[in-house]
Amino acid sequence: MPRRRTAALSATVLLAVGLVGCSTGSDQRAAVADGTKSPTAAPTMTAPATTGQPFTPPAGVAPARSSAVGVRELQLNRDGKRPLPTTVWYPAVGMAGETPQRSARVAAGRFPVVVFSHGLTGRPADYAALLSRWAAAGFVVVAPTYPHTSKGAARFDVLDVINQPADASYVLTEVLKLDRRDDPLNGHLATDRVAAAGHSAGGVTTVGLFTARRDERLDAGIVLAGSALGVGTAFAGPTAPQLFVHGELDDVVSYASGKAAYDRVPWPKAMLSLPQGDHGQSLLRTGNRAFDVVVDTTVDFLRWSLYGDPAAKGRLASGVIQDGLANLDNRL
Structure with missing residues (x-):
């Protein structure tokens, strides 16, 4: 067997073994809910990144206060063969702190976009507590349901994670188009300020968007309990700050x-480490202090990397140390 084919086969087997534990269910210990850029340009393959590339935060004004949150669904399908129903949380008109309202009117302003990838046997709704907090902080969060790794998938296939970076790029393209169409999001998307985030297998998907299938529209990334299994660590393209969050x-x-x-x-x-954190319960579920730390840290990271908020970077620079609950290795 040719050496290249053997290597690819080995990587596939490792991916299957390494990700099978990301599944969620009532009996799972992890209890996971498992320059100017063209907004519609296809992602391009680029040379590996090098150290020392400068990062200049975008010029923008971060919202001074939290907003109400709206939620809606988009029916997307890549190539007519990969259905990707997508949930969108966004800043909305209304009272902050209330339950997200279906199809609420979009708040005034232009907001950066974050594409979020769920874990194995997960769905976007499983992450509503976190993603609605991002939306309230001034971000449009778009979360596709992947066709072969989500809960209830007609044909579940852990290896399909390899195809998900392309799915995420497609979803991003379709959402950014709405800024120029007859759509409630028209005129409300900061199409040149975009990030990717994901949990578990969705974290692998997110890493892939900066390595094996680099999407150069992305300015930053957040990896929650993820790894580079199957997508490699050949980070490529323009500088894009990364925040990793992981329970020890x-x-x-x-x-x-x-x-x-x-x-x-x-x-x-930067890497936020939680000494007592597990795979999902302490990172993504309300009702515990670790969740609040994850929310605050991820929001500050997004405010700095997508709005250029210096105060947010200052809060990150102080690190996170709360009675041994978490700590931040900060190299931003």
């Missing part, structure tokens, strides 16, 4: 594997 007691995607991917990032980066 994660028994699904090991802390060591997440840290290994983080160590290979050549750009400004």
Whole structure:
């Protein structure tokens, strides 16, 4: 068997073994809910990134206060063969702190876009507590349901994670088009300020958007309990700051594997570590202090990387140390 084909087969097997534990269910220990850019340009393959590339935060004004949140659904389908129903959370007119309202009127202003990828057997709704907080902070969050790794998929296939970076790029393209169409989001999308984020297998998908299938429209990334398994660490293209978040007691995607991917990032980066954190419960569920730390840290990272908010970077620079609850390795 040719060496290249053997290597590809080995990577596929490792991906299947490494990601199978990301599944969620009532009996799962992890309890996971498992320059100017053209907004519609297709992602391009680029040379590997090099260290020392400067990052200049965009010029923008971050919202001074939280907003109400609206939510809607988009029916997208890549190539007519990969259905990608997508949930969108966005800043809306109304009272902050209330339950997200279906099809609420979009708040005034232009907001950066974050494409979010769920974990195995997950769905966007599983992450509503986190993603609605991002929307309230001034971001349009778009979360596709992947066709072969989501809960209820007609044909579940863990190896399909490899195809998800292309899905995420497609969803991003379609959403950014809405800024110029007869749509409630028309005139409300900051199409030149875009990030990707994801949890578990969705974290792998997110890493892939900066490595194997680099989408150069992306300005920043957030990897929650993820790794580079199957997509590699050949980070490429323009500088894009990264934030990794990982529980040190994660028994699904090991802390060591997440840290290994983080160590290979050549750009400004930070890693939020939770000494008592597991794969999902402490990172993504309300009702515990760790969740609040994750929310505050991810919001500040997005405010700095997509709005250029210096106060947010200042809060990150102070690190996160709360009674041993979490700490931040800050290299931003």
